[in-house]
Amino acid sequence: MTDCEHNQQQLNAHLFDLSLTDSKSDWSSLVAMFVHSQLKTWPLAATNYKNLRKVTKRSLTFADFKIDIQHNPSRMRSTCANGSKEAIKERPCFLCVEHLADEQKGLLLLDKYLLLLNPYPIFNEHLTISSIYHVPQLIEERVGDMLHLADLLRGRTLFYNGAECGASAPDHFHFQSVPERAMPVDCELDVLIDKNGRTLVDEKNGRVVLVESYLRECVVIESERAEWVVAQFDKVISKLPLNDNVGEPMMNLLANFAYGKYRFVIFPRKVQRPSCFYASGDAKITISPASVEMGGVMITPRKEDFEKISKQDIINIFEEVSYSISI
Numbered sequence: 001m002t003d004c005e006h007n008q009q010q011l012n013a014h015l016f017d018l019s020l021t022d023s024k025s026d027w028s029s030l031v032a033m034f035v036h037s038q039l040k041t042w043p044l045a046a047t048n049y050k051n052l053r054k055v056t057k058r059s060l061t062f063a064d065f066k067i068d069i070q071h072n073p074s075r076m077r078s079t080c081a082n083g084s085k086e087a088i089k090e091r092p093c094f095l096c097v098e099h100l101a102d103e104q105k106g107l108l109l110l111d112k113y114l115l116l117l118n119p120y121p122i123f124n125e126h127l128t129i130s131s132i133y134h135v136p137q138l139i140e141e142r143v144g145d146m147l148h149l150a151d152l153l154r155g156r157t158l159f160y161n162g163a164e165c166g167a168s169a170p171d172h173f174h175f176q177s178v179p180e181r182a183m184p185v186d187c188e189l190d191v192l193i194d195k196n197g198r199t200l201v202d203e204k205n206g207r208v209v210l211v212e213s214y215l216r217e218c219v220v221i222e223s224e225r226a227e228w229v230v231a232q233f234d235k236v237i238s239k240l241p242l243n244d245n246v247g248e249p250m251m252n253l254l255a256n257f258a259y260g261k262y263r264f265v266i267f268p269r270k271v272q273r274p275s276c277f278y279a280s281g282d283a284k285i286t287i288s289p290a291s292v293e294m295g296g297v298m299i300t301p302r303k304e305d306f307e308k309i310s311k312q313d314i315i316n317i318f319e320e321v322s323y324s325i326s327i
């Protein structure tokens with residue numbers, strides 16, 4: 001058997017049985033049925049989604065936006081993941097089909113991605129959409145795929161964590177997807193763009209706006225045309241410094257499709273983790289920002305961090321990890 005046939009056989013063993021569903025179902029209904037089925041048949045996921053209902057939350061309010069704080073102990077492994085090349089080489093890759101749990105099933109998308117239920121959720125219906133091949137976390141040729149997936153999975157926000165910007169498997173390409181508006185950013189950008197957005201491009205095909213009044217800078221690309229978004233993304237990315245360790249600039253990306261147009265958000269990044277992550281004693285706050293944090297939800301696996309984190313801490317964290325293209 002060739003490697004390719006072996007991979008195909010392993011993949012087939014993990015494909016969700018679509019005969020259980022109505023063939024006329026749209027993707028949102030399929031995903032809902034898929035999640036429901038996984039929660040019935042996969043005890044680890046069932047327990048963790050049940051526990052998600054018990055996580056404690058609070059919010060810090062700033063001008064025109066808020067930051068949610070979520071105390072989620074089950075995310076400790078992800079927040080503190082050792083992403084060094086040595087550590088990654090040592091462990092079996094949890095996104096490779098041959099290492100998926102027996103109960104874990106997936107939906108094949110675009111013939112090259114497997115939609116999986118994330119067993120360590122931050123939100124309900126927290127999905128991982130991973131490449132069916134073990135290839136590195138590099139967005140370069142996949143922005144078009146990201147938009148295509150956002151279009152397929154309407155009512156959801158798709159996100160991408162760069163290899164040193166929160167990806168827990170930097171060696172295996174993957175997106176994640178959560179219900180739209182689970183992150184405050186989905187509800188806040190319209191107001192921020194109207195009030196303080198700096199328009200960089202405004203033409204028939206769409207617009208590109210820089211949002212600076214958000215503690216962390218982001219660039220928002222909006223268009224009905226996917227290829228126009230891809231071209232604008234390439235222009236923005238060309239202005240960011242390359243991270244030689246991974247082969248692309250540091251970034252978190254968000255995408256969704258609503259009312260006939262794509263919205264694509266780029267959060268340029270400077271460093272992986274803030275200094276408080278490495279501090280000791282009272283100064284320590286175990287937070288490791290990824291797309292979810294940039295989107296306005298700070299995950300604090302430790303109770304003491306959840307209780308003590310202040311608005312000034314949030315300001316400092318964003319200041320340290322965000323890259324500013326406007327200076």
Ligand SMILES: [Zn+2]
Binds near residue numbers: 093096133135172
């Ligand atoms: Zn892998």
